Amino acid sequence: MITKKIYDSQTALKRYIKKLKNKSKYGDISNHINPAFGNKEKIIEYNKSRTTGPEPCVCHAPSRSLYFDIHGKATACCFNRVHVLGKYPENSIEEIVNGEKRSNLQKELCRQNFMYGCQHCHKLIEAGNFEGVEARLYDPLKDQGSLPSEIIFELDNTCNLECVMCHEEFSSSIAKAKGLKNIEHPYDKEFLKQLEKYIPTLKVAKFLGGEPFLISIYYEIWDLIIELNPKCKINLQTNGTVFNEKVQSYLDKGNFYIGVSIDSLKADTFESIRKNAKLDKVLKNLDNFIAISKEKNNYVNLSVCPMQQNWDEIPEIVEFCNKKKIFIYFNTVYTEGFAISQMKESELLEVLNYYNKIELKSRGIIAKRNIRFFKNLKTQIESWYLEKYNEGLYFKKRHQYSTDKLKKELSKLIKEDIHIQRSIEEVFNFENIDFMVSDQGIENIKALKSEEVISIANTETANEIRERIYQFVEIGKFGE
Numbered sequence: 001m002i003t004k005k006i007y008d009s010q011t012a013l014k015r016y017i018k019k020l021k022n023k024s025k026y027g028d029i030s031n032h033i034n035p036a037f038g039n040k041e042k043i044i045e046y047n048k049s050r051t052t053g054p055e056p057c058v059c060h061a062p063s064r065s066l067y068f069d070i071h072g073k074a075t076a077c078c079f080n081r082v083h084v085l086g087k088y089p090e091n092s093i094e095e096i097v098n099g100e101k102r103s104n105l106q107k108e109l110c111r112q113n114f115m116y117g118c119q120h121c122h123k124l125i126e127a128g129n130f131e132g133v134e135a136r137l138y139d140p141l142k143d144q145g146s147l148p149s150e151i152i153f154e155l156d157n158t159c160n161l162e163c164v165m166c167h168e169e170f171s172s173s174i175a176k177a178k179g180l181k182n183i184e185h186p187y188d189k190e191f192l193k194q195l196e197k198y199i200p201t202l203k204v205a206k207f208l209g210g211e212p213f214l215i216s217i218y219y220e221i222w223d224l225i226i227e228l229n230p231k232c233k234i235n236l237q238t239n240g241t242v243f244n245e246k247v248q249s250y251l252d253k254g255n256f257y258i259g260v261s262i263d264s265l266k267a268d269t270f271e272s273i274r275k276n277a278k279l280d281k282v283l284k285n286l287d288n289f290i291a292i293s294k295e296k297n298n299y300v301n302l303s304v305c306p307m308q309q310n311w312d313e314i315p316e317i318v319e320f321c322n323k324k325k326i327f328i329y330f331n332t333v334y335t336e337g338f339a340i341s342q343m344k345e346s347e348l349l350e351v352l353n354y355y356n357k358i359e360l361k362s363r364g365i366i367a368k369r370n371i372r373f374f375k376n377l378k379t380q381i382e383s384w385y386l387e388k389y390n391e392g393l394y395f396k397k398r399h400q401y402s403t404d405k406l407k408k409e410l411s412k413l414i415k416e417d418i419h420i421q422r423s424i425e426e427v428f429n430f431e432n433i434d435f436m437v438s439d440q441g442i443e444n445i446k447a448l449k450s451e452e453v454i455s456i457a458n459t460e461t462a463n464e465i466r467e468r469i470y471q472f473v474e475i476g477k478f479g480e
Contacts, residue, residue, distance in 0.1 A: 064148060080120075157209065160214060257301075302317070318374050393439065400436065420454055
């Protein structure tokens, strides 16, 4: 444990020195921002939040990381699935690592160009959700030239759950339920053999799924890591349903850092989201993971998907993590019918108002960090709300108007026709009404043509025209 604390202090010191060097080297980071980025203030603000200090290279994933998906495609990270660096087995790992696509993507990101498949982080930065930006995870990773410091494995979709926001690409159970043929991955013994060259210098190896503890090839990779590089951090994201003697034996042998997916602490909600799982079993397994991790002085984190179905539980889950002294992470859900970003403006405002009333206790480093992540989630939701609010301004009734003003506008259109003028005067013989109208309503009046007003005045009764006026008062539309 003492060795671990010294290591953590050394890591913190290295980051601090790096931060000082970056501040000294780049001075005012605004002088190094690509004007094509868009929101310059946000990218400057994001740079200030980085643990290793501000620098033009907004992401180091291409030079420090490698991600393999279930189809054999290799990219810089799990969020960029567009800029493919190569594909196994058509390309060897060495060809992918040393390929031009990898170095070219790094050059573009050093110019703050997110257009090569990196829009996810771009959106989070512009939203102010800095803690959710995947790019920041690669700042502290060691620069090893062409050798990756991290490899992310998402090689198989074997999974025992049918999570409602998930799909068959990541769950064999969902594929089976849909009557689809499951995906066959291309990874073989040759892939494992090629990996042997890169494992000794890895700092981090991440394993996604499917459910990692049900994926056979992962155990083979863990064997290689434990043999060739036992200090390498093995990060994995589990749904928490699998814990047995085999799992425990690997956790005892390897340097594992466990992430458990829990989206609700209410059994009904949890089990309706994580179909086929039981909350009591997952919570029991969570405690097992925490106990083993404490013995090794490693950490456990809870990975949460804030959705339309559970947004009101998020503060409670944060408090749960604080009590358990485990980290919390929030995943952005894009699935239709579940994504918070798809909620109505009024609903998003309800979420924000609810979150703003919550007071979380910030005792200890972990709690302070979790609350910071919660605040960043609020910032993200606020950006979605403001986006919808601004989009809806055109339709909002926010301009003072009156029936007298409407009469004047109509009269302007028929000033040449005295007969029609008199008809309009008769129509507006009721008391002046004050009301609010939207930009759209004003545009509707401006779009009226004199011949339309004359036609209405000649063909409709005074009562029918009044109905049109009342319609305008209600919905801002004068006409059919």
